[in-house]
Amino acid sequence: MDTDLLFYDEYEQFYKMTGKSKAFENFCRDAFGEDFSQDGFSDINQINRILDFIPKRKDVHILDIGCGNGKMLGYLQEKSGAYIHGFDYSENAINVAKETFKTNAEFRQGLIGEIEYEIEKFDLITSMDSMYFAPDMKEFVKQIMKWLKKGGVLFVGYQEGDVMPKTDNVKTTVLAQAFDELEIQYDVEDITRETYDLLKKKREVALRYEKDFEEEGNKDWFELLMIQTDCVTQPFEKFTEEMARYIFTVRK
Template structure:
């Protein structure tokens, strides 16, 4: 049952709120530079770095694993000549994604372990803080690479020590081990300090929106977002020592 999936009910409620809240959209734009309906993942500067990594082809097919409400893919389509594909287990998220993205798009309700795409379908596959939603990481990594066209690229935002167990280094993380089990070369960039700065902005910004959240009747989500940033209160050294490593 879907209700048994990790965070399923919380994400259904989250995407229902995001679809109707003007205040949440304003908050995202101020905190992150764009409204992707972020629940913790990248700001616009990091997404723009990803754009520079994508293959330069006349038509680019991009899949987003755990695409949420499709706003990230919509942003990519505005910047690139591309067709966009996405899946998410949240029906509320996919309902919004389909409404926002009509042409050159395909959005499905599904989960990583079960969804199927033909081999060599995509020039790029993205997974922004969503690769954790699997019962078999090595098998999922192998499946993702079967979906890539020759010279395609897989880009993942990954936190070591949040949903996944923290390990001594990025090379010992579950995702790194899964790459090696599949014989896949990989590289990574530690963006923990960037993430700390983003969380600081997130905390500062959300506090300015308390009255707007209260007025819309979404005070619970104000509390959720503020709590997500408690880790930055004691400064970067404490944050880096006691929280997830982001890459």
Template structure:
């Protein structure tokens, strides 16, 4: 990974200059003000992890990545190329997630909220509740001989739940160091069947390791679907499966990409359940705002509100393009079946 070659302050220095010189409407952005007009706004990208960059610029100068310009620094042509790669690897949401996983670990408000909305606190930052997890597990049929790769595992509680329920060996991969550290500490006594590592979504594990199940719970949005499915397919054993929970805001699904990759699949439409989930989430979040604020976790509450809807009307597919699906995917193009809803 490109970020392995640089210190954290150097990474922040490169991203800061990239944001000032060639800003973009950053994908996967939460709360960060894109197109900053000054250094302070650019460095808000890093939230509470913002650090002093004085010495970083000087080190980057020795690598010919930056050069002095008036009273500050600018990227060299080579520096621009590196900065663009670093920014892609560390979008604003990376720093948001670092704060998020640290915040929810000891949050009583989040624990109560999760039990109300998801049925259990598994550190969810998505829309997958216990009912949907059990549905998925019924369809993939894991046992003590199964191996699972959970891509975008967060704090590892869902991976732990899956292993506890099935006995399967589960490897969790996430690019947030705080999340992986939390997962490792919590599951030390279960290290015979649970492991966690920092990894990239496009290249999560080293070559030569294959799994019975590759699981993606709302993690496909962080890259191109075709790139991810091509990479993840290579991680499957001959009769392995993928389970992908996927939310589409515009109604588009990933069926064409699956067929391009010669992957057969069953698809379960969870859109109605998703709409009702967001309605419940809105009600509970409004009721619990004071609890989140008292913990200093207003930003967590704000995100929960972003993931909810205040509209109290029943789900109507004609009025909202939003769709949510569970794909159970096989390795060969044998059959394609559509299941209309959770059952």
């Protein structure tokens, strides 16, 4: 199997596991404040920031890029009454999303760069830890901006140092460069400190559920959580040499 296929198979396995694992559900709830089957860093403090960008009127449409099993969108719908739309590569995740959210909801399986939506369809487009998979960041940003209504907002949770190269300055991330080249104005919030604290919490909580993961036969996923959070066994100053995390927002 080539490395790309291995990588995608891991997501399929991940969403298969989240559908069955009580240990992972408990882990997400305790570590992130809500269980959205997170495979990343989107705790409830970050997700609640999105609520401020949902217009308070009828017929609001939200798209989530890399929506996984749709639980985060379900939460946004519960809080706002919006129509929810999501796409993700993972078939397992999209099947769960379709079964779980049936009212004013549309989920599609597809790849970033390939999937297409109507022009000016969305009031808000979110993407938590998924923009990395754009084969061409500039082209994908252009596509997103077409999908957004005038006055609509793009909200992106974006991490450097793992999938993306770490730069010395927020203005030089791959995403920031794409915005600059397209002359798109954006706001950015540096949430590296809160991400460090969140990763520490993830590690503590995972350790608390180690036995439960083991009893379920999900020890591998526990081990992965240990690998993912190994970076916070070092002091914050050292961590920042390797990692950074931002929230980018753009208003069209």
